[in-house]
Amino acid sequence: xxxxxxxxxxxxxxxxxxxRLAPEADLLYVGDRARAxxxxxxxAEVLAFSSQITQRLLDRGAGIIVVACNTASAAALHPLxxxxxxxxxxGMEPAVKPAANHTATGVVGVVATAGTLDGPLYxxxxxxxxxxxxxxxxxxxxxxEMVEGGVVDGPEVLRSVRRCLEPLLVRGADRxxxxxxxxxxxxxxIRQVVARQAQxxxxxxxxxxxxxxxxxxxxxxxxxxxxxxxxxxxxxxFDVVADLVGLANPQVAVISALT
Numbered sequence: 001x002x003x004x005x006x007x008x009x010x011x012x013x014x015x016x017x018x019x020r021l022a023p024e025a026d027l028l029y030v031g032d033r034a035r036a037x038x039x040x041x042x043x044a045e046v047l048a049f050s051s052q053i054t055q056r057l058l059d060r061g062a063g064i065i066v067v068a069c070n071t072a073s074a075a076a077l078h079p080l081x082x083x084x085x086x087x088x089x090x091g092m093e094p095a096v097k098p099a100a101n102h103t104a105t106g107v108v109g110v111v112a113t114a115g116t117l118d119g120p121l122y123x124x125x126x127x128x129x130x131x132x133x134x135x136x137x138x139x140x141x142x143x144x145e146m147v148e149g150g151v152v153d154g155p156e157v158l159r160s161v162r163r164c165l166e167p168l169l170v171r172g173a174d175r176x177x178x179x180x181x182x183x184x185x186x187x188x189x190i191r192q193v194v195a196r197q198a199q200x201x202x203x204x205x206x207x208x209x210x211x212x213x214x215x216x217x218x219x220x221x222x223x224x225x226x227x228x229x230x231x232x233x234x235x236x237x238f239d240v241v242a243d244l245v246g247l248a249n250p251q252v253a254v255i256s257a258l259t
Contacts, residue, residue, distance in 0.1 A: 001223065002215055003062025005030040005053045007038040008148045009241045010182030011068030014092075016245025017208035018066075019227070025215065026223030028060055029250075032258065034233030037144050039113030043075040046115065050076035051083060052258050056230075058087065063220030066211050067091040070112060070180050074119030088218060090211045092181060093121055095203040097129040099175035102199075109168035109198065110137040112179030113144060122179070136171045140164040140183070147182040150237025152244065153189060161189045169197050177201045185244055230255055 004015050008031050015029050030053050032038075038046050050072045054065055065087055067073045067080070073091035081089055094116070099108045108130070116122055117137050126135055142160050151157060165176065176198045178184055184202050191200060215221030227250040231238065235254050242250060 001026040001028055001061050001220060002064055002066060002211060003028050003030075003057030003060070004066040004068050005032070005050075005057065005072075006069040006181060007031070007036040007071065008033045008144070008182070009237060010144065010147060010180060010185070012241050012245050012247060013181050013184045013204050014066060014068035014207055016247055017204050018211055019247060021208055022212050022221060024223055024225050025212070025221050026226045027228070028057060028062055029227070029229045030057060030258070031229070031231045033148065033231050034257070036148060037113065037141065038069065038071040039115040039141055039144065041115065043119070046072055046075035047079050050080060054080055054084060054087070056258055058084070063218050064088050064090070064211065064215050066207070068181050068207070070094065071115035071119070074116050074121040077121065088214050090207060090214060092203065092207060093125050094177050094179035095201045095206070096125045096135065096177060099177050099201045100129050100133045103133055103175050105172045105174040106132075107134045107136060107172040108175045108177060109165070109171070109173030110135060110177045110179050111140050111164055111183060112137065113141055114139040116179050134171070136168050136173055138164045138168055143186055144180065144182045147185050147241065148237060150240040152185050152240065157186055157189050158192070161186060161193050165190065165193050169194065174198045175201055178203070185241060227251065229253070232256070232258060
């Protein structure tokens with residue numbers, strides 16, 4: 001079984017990519033909506049939550065853990081690997097490398113949460129792959145809130161997307177990196193706003209492929225195609241997102257807490 005977790009619904013985009021590539025894989029998804037968003041929280045809090053969720057996924061039989069949350073990856077991925085040395089983890093990092101390799105203007109835009117942009121993982125990615133290009137970033141926390149509310153299109157989304165992206169486009173960004181797993185759910189509006197000025201870079205498919213490579217190595221990628229979802233707090237908006245990412249007939253449980 002492949003375990004996937006996020007602070008809320010955004011990580012379902014990764015689960016959807018995994019599902020499309022391997023419909024036979026069993027998935028267990030945990031969305032910690034009662035404590036979302038993770039972006040404004042301290043690194044210590046995010047690490048504590050991530051450790052708790054990891055243990056729950058392992059107790060339920062997960063053979064690999066996909067940290068489908070950029071904020072949790074930034075705050076917790078390396079500590080989780082130290083805490084659970086026998087477990088294989090796959091995390092998220094902004095796809096600065098392919099964006100930097102393909103920019104024509106020399107300017108790469110990154111949209112993410114403040115927790116991701118302020119974290120050492122993001123700075124490490126910029127240091128490793130950002131030489132020779134200008135990287136301009138914007139924190140877009142209301143995008144997460146809209147997705148969590150099941151609002152993925154319409155005038156409110158368009159206004160918010162314009163507000164975040166237009167300063168990056170004015171700076172000349174011709175690649176827009178989606179640095180949060182919630183953001184691909186707004187991709188139609190994002191593409192509308194960037195039009196022909198920029199291309200959108202989503203690391204989700206590459207993360208799904210890497211997850212399945214490791215699952216195959218560990219012989220945990222085969223199953224009956226079962227999808228189980230545990231959400232803390234509420235399932236509001238879940239059906240909208242699940243339909244968008246192509247997760248059909250999941251078994252959904254709303255739980256009061258992860259302890």
